[in-house]
Amino acid sequence: MLHYKIYPNLYKDSVSLMQISARLNGLEGIIQASVAMATEANLERMRDAGMAITATAKPSDLLIALLADEDVGTLALTVADELLRPAPVDQEQGIVGKRPATSLAMGKERAGDANLALISVPGRYAAAEALKALQLGMNVMLFSDNVSEEQEHAIKQFAGQRDLLVMGPDCGTAIVNGMPLGFANVVRQGAIGLIAASGTGLQEVSCRIHHLGEGVSQALGTGGRDLHAEIGGQTMLQGIRMLAADPATRLIVLISKPPADIVSEQVLKLARTCGKPVVVHFLGADPSTLAKHGVLPASSLQHAADVAVAALRGESLPAAVTVDDANLASTTAQLAKMAAGQRDIRGIFAGGTFCYEAQLALLAEGLTCESNAPVKGASALKESARGHGHSLVDMGDDEFTQGRPHPMIDPSLRNARLLQEAADPATAILLFDVVIGYGASLDPTAELLQILAKARQQADLAGRQLLFIGHVCGTELDPQSREQQIAALRQAGVMVASSNVQAAQLAARLALQLK
Template sequence: MGIGSRFYPNLYKDSVSLMTVSARVTSIPGIEAASVVMASATNVDNLAQAGLGHFEVRPNDLIIAVSGSQEACDEALAVADKLLSASPGDGGEETTAAPITSIQMAVAKDPALNLALISVPGDYAAAEAMKALRLGLDVMVFSDNVNPDAELALKEYARDNELMVMGPDCGTAIVNGIPLGFANVVRRGPIGVVGASGTGTQEVTVRIHQNGSGVSHALGTGGHDLADAIGGISMLHGLAALDSDPATAVIVLVSKPPSPAVAAKVLAAAQDSDKPVVVIFLGADPAAITRDGVYGAATLAQAADMAVELARGQQPGTSDFTVSPEIGSALTDLADAMSPRQRYVRGIFSGGTFCYEAQLIHQTHGITAHSNTPVAGNAALHDIRVSREHTIVDMGDDEFTRGRPHPMIDPSQRDCRVRDEIADPATAVVLFDVVLGYGSADDPTAELTSIISSARGDGSTVAFIGHVCGTDLDPQDRAHAVAGLQSAGVLVASSNAEAALWSATLLAALGGNR
């Protein structure tokens, strides 16, 4: 086993570019782990914890660190060098203009600019975001690991100057039809979204598109915005902005449960809106949310469905998902074919909110699970490498991605986990998501379908239940991904909530058979 590394002095690349290079390097046969990062204190510490070496903190430098066979490490360093050394002029066009090296230079060159996307190591993101705000720009902070005090200072400044901060840790947005970060291609339309969850926002916008409607804007807030320390500043600003937007007729608010005080503040603002507002606070009782002009939803998919109905001038339905007779029969047949040892669901998610929602839905059916990101009432999975009984994991969490690309960018770690769960004789259901769109892998199901087809070919009876978050307009094409999974024997649900319901239904059938 070899380890290799390389420094690039004073070379900056944004986070998405670095993750893309890291995914390309990781895909090289023989590479066990790879990381391409700026040499901030946090990143240097993460490299050490991942066993990729010890480095000095030199924040202006870029580091690539790899482990694997020596031949693979040498190839990986060469590939990374080529990718990182490419310049905008390498396409053959002459470039004579001076490069833009600061936000201030960009605004001076084009005063019409009004949004800055910050994607630098978290240690420096707040300073860059404040520079943008002082220049009068709204800001999307893709970066994570920003100090809560710094986040509050940014958002208070933005609020006082009628600007918006999306983030920190805002991975998804759609502004004027332009997808930012991890986002899907959806048609324009009358529904605006403000989301404190990236994949939650993706699920809602995708479902709106699939239902024939469209999205005016999808504004992210970051995952910490609705905590007491921040007070929902960005969600309140986003709500007000959509309320005054003539292109928006219906508003959807998306979040995991806020603190009670922040929830009360957000719901009061929603009730004061001139437009109908659908609210999904995952895990909260919809009845406790519903009031004049505000409609509580139980699931992400239901929130999208209600918004589409409201946009069409209809009274929204509130019924839960049900299992069709056809699917019910298929689930029963699978349960009947399983051995007595097969008892457990193994949920493997790249979307943190999908993992959260799946746990909640299983709980409503009496199924508690272990997780690295457990909801209230579920147990913590102390060794994330090994499933225990019912297990539902978020493989996009920091524990899994330290020193590795996110599974949306590089699904190989997820695919290995699926293979391991299939090999466990106690596994009854493998439940998973596939997230399409900008930022995600070009073909996130290629290896997965091969693994599942091989498992079914050896005579084992494991139920594979999946959900594809994407649209027909995405670069990967949802119809293509769904067809490939179905041909491998996967039951593909229309939403994450429906997939979790199918899983819980099959487990209930197993309980009745044992």
């Protein structure tokens, strides 16, 4: 039965709502739970998910809806009350009864030296709030999505006129002055500045830099559309100027999916003339073409970090990343145990850029593949519910996250998809990512290990052998600890690669042998 509760005029940011939703969905007996601001769009998504809410609610109200039996539903709403209860006030600090800040202006008045506003409100209100922050002299990280390109262009133009930066909209990751924001990892501070139109791309490169012993000065997200012709790369251009003037930044790294040609020319021209070495990785772009613009080209996310660290240290620049021969040798023997007809890679990703990069790795090996977010040369997914042939799925895409938490927060839908693909007699290799850090699930492998064990058991009963290949994006300083996650995965028989591209390259080489 349907249970729901309306909390009048209660606002919580998107990450908080997704985390509460994940907690409720994790309760035994919950069929589905949704936690969102009561905008018309969110109400419509809940109705589409089978939660026919008829009560009247305002966009400023918080709404919790769930499907469960009576006792479980009542318990879940009680749990929700606890999760939404304000933190106790510290009486020793003398702020009992102090009115909470209810506007950007009030917040700025209380913290006069604040120069960054993180905005996470429903998309229809986000542009107006961003403009308010800019008028108060603050840079903006716009976590919100569903902001039109016209509004994005106008906001960024307004910011540029005031020498301010707008990260976003739909900017999920940043590290500013050592502070991780959104979905970000704990990395050491250092001399490499990052600007990325990709959240998980930014995470992968910043973590790799940390693993290599260097650090990050600033990691700025631009939002995924910044390098579209309609936006003109305004945030990336402004970010280059800011990092070029930053004495703590000695080298700059730019990351993006393929930009519009006219924007690419502008970005590369500024990169060449900014006065500092710049490493550029445009996923799928020809590195030799980028080199002609006077920048340091990189061919993958891992390679971008490797080149940046080598250039910073004055060392010889490394060659492009290739398949790890040791991993290839140790896994090849398992192919002989596979049944006739097992030949497909099924990739299930929480990170959209990881899905994108994996497709490029397969295409580079001459393999065809399909995806719900296909790169140039790949095919569109034939069925959203299952894969065909080599199939790589971005579970963070809107079609899977409407009314549900992102798979980095709640990986249950991703895990269910892994089990489903494992049951296909054609599946030979399951390829996946585990993204940790702030905002992500605090125990991302707990359910995953059970799913992998079940998949292996079902395959054994059917006379098949499955090969699991994964990679963990994060650091040992993250709340979930990368080393602990890797150890748990390896104990479960997963081949854990050092990066996303190496995981995909390994899967591709093995698939070629099966073919």
